[in-house]
Amino acid sequence: METIKLIGAIMILMGSFSLLIAVIGLLRMPDVYNRVQAGTKASTLGAIVSFIGVGLYTVESWGDGNWLGRVIILIIFILLTNPVSSHVLMRVAYFTKIPLTKLTKTDMLKKDGNTIIKEGENE
């Protein structure tokens, strides 16, 4: 039991490290798009690993004190909602014409002509 607890603690630590990387990425990236990337990405794995860590840490007490099942539900909800919310953030940023950074190599969406903006103009 002590070993499982130790593994849980290490996993929580790894999750925290992943979230720290997310924050550093958020500060260092040059534009909105890359910031959203760095922020959401690391937070997914960070949150998942920390949650599994919490689940393993409380695994010895069966019944009400055990968090493993609830933690799995939480992970599923994060996997379902995180991409949707960050996708909306990025889409809004793009279609309100927040400029991409100068480092940007290619923009296929601009070359193809974005249909959403055209539809909006027609109305």
Add this chain to the structure above:
Amino acid sequence: MKTKNLIVSFTVLMIAWVLLNWTIDPVNLIIGASISIFLVVVFCSKCELFTDIKITPKAFIYTFIYLFVFIIELIKANIDITRRVLSPKLQINPGIVKVKTKLKSKMARLILADSITLTPGTFTLQVEEDVFYIHCIDTRCGDDVEKATEEIVRKFEKYLEVLYD
């Protein structure tokens, strides 16, 4: 087709209930089952959430293979992002690339788009029918649609093809 949707929705709700309570006490299971049946009949009788999922042993095995592949990709890409963020000379070549998918089902496309978004370094920006516009933190392939598809979509798509019609 409608019964399949109801059965899958019921199973999902039931699994959520058991995980939340973390017990297999019969009384608890009966309460969960009645609530699940009520919710499924009221809310899922008209929705088409799971109508195009396949329920075969092969699909069942592929679900787990898909989850495994996804987790491996997640960890690999996270290490990649960590390296980029921490390197002193911020090594990024961001850009928006275009990829095409062969998947027909709406649910499969949703799962594909979500998987791409969750994998660090790539991010679904816009979906138009079978064309995805993806923001990459490192665009190695540039404007080449075929190459980008091969690199970003194929690894998930080959498993989703088995799971959905």
